[in-house]
Amino acid sequence: NAGVTQTPKFQVLKTGQSMTLQCAQDMNHEYMSWYRQDPGMGLRLIHYSVGAGITDQGEVPNGYNVSRSTTEDFPLRLLSAAPSQTSVYFCASQKWPTQYFGPGTRLLVL
Amino acid sequence: DAKTTQPPSMDCAEGRAANLPCNHSTISGNEYVYWYRQIHSQGPQYIIHGLKNNETNEMASLIITEDRKSSTLILPHATLRDTAVYYCIVRVDNNDMRFGAGTRLTVKP
Numbered sequence: 079n080a081g082v083t084q085t086p087k088f089q090v091l092k093t094g095q096s097m098t099l100q101c102a103q104d105m106n107h108e109y110m111s112w113y114r115q116d117p118g119m120g121l122r123l124i125h126y127s128v129g130a131g132i133t134d135q136g137e138v139p140n141g142y143n144v145s146r147s148t149t150e151d152f153p154l155r156l157l158s159a160a161p162s163q164t165s166v167y168f169c170a171s172q173k174w175p176t177q178y179f180g181p182g183t184r185l186l187v188l
Numbered sequence: 189d190a191k192t193t194q195p196p197s198m199d200c201a202e203g204r205a206a207n208l209p210c211n212h213s214t215i216s217g218n219e220y221v222y223w224y225r226q227i228h229s230q231g232p233q234y235i236i237h238g239l240k241n242n243e244t245n246e247m248a249s250l251i252i253t254e255d256r257k258s259s260t261l262i263l264p265h266a267t268l269r270d271t272a273v274y275y276c277i278v279r280v281d282n283n284d285m286r287f288g289a290g291t292r293l294t295v296k297p
């Protein structure tokens with residue numbers, strides 16, 4: 079199993095640009111989530127999904143959209159990038175009691 | 189969710205036991221204590237969880253006080269590779285996990 083994969087590993091955007099961060103898992107987990115981690119801070123939940131077709135907001139959802147058309151994939155869309163969205167983004171899937179995290183995407187918005 | 193309090197940083201000598209405390213005085217009866225760690229720049233890694241009883245696995249031991257208001261994660265023989273930020277999280281389930289600042293453990297040679 080590859081576990082949780084994320085692409086790209088690193089991305090630079092200009093303010094106002096949009097992009098999609100990809101996340102995929104091959105463990106057939108129903109629950110997936112997206113977190114962001116700012117320098118020196120803990121992780122904050124952006125959006126999560128309890129299964130295909132079902133998504134919900136986490137702690138910091140503004141500026142981000144998600145969809146879940148398949149069990150495997152959970153992309154995160156930045157609608158209009160802002161410098162405040164410069165962060166490291168982690169995707170996770172879970173089967174109780176464990177969350178499995180991807181390697182992260184480092185995003186820099188200029 | 190119950191709020192957790194952890195020291196911001198701790199040091200431990202290599203080969204010695206690392207004891208990481210966590211206070212969760214408002215924990216509810218059906219809330220679990222989860223521990224994760226994050227090694228530099230990587231995604232967090234699950235370590236262990238418990239409800240009431242002490243737990244042990246290949247990575248660590250979890251000691252929960254009888255009143256469940258605090259717990260201690262024990263790494264029995266810390267190595268340099270155990271240097272990481274350790275997060276204590278209290279939840280009923282493991283959905284919508286809230287990671288705070290955690291404890292930065294530095295294992296020194």
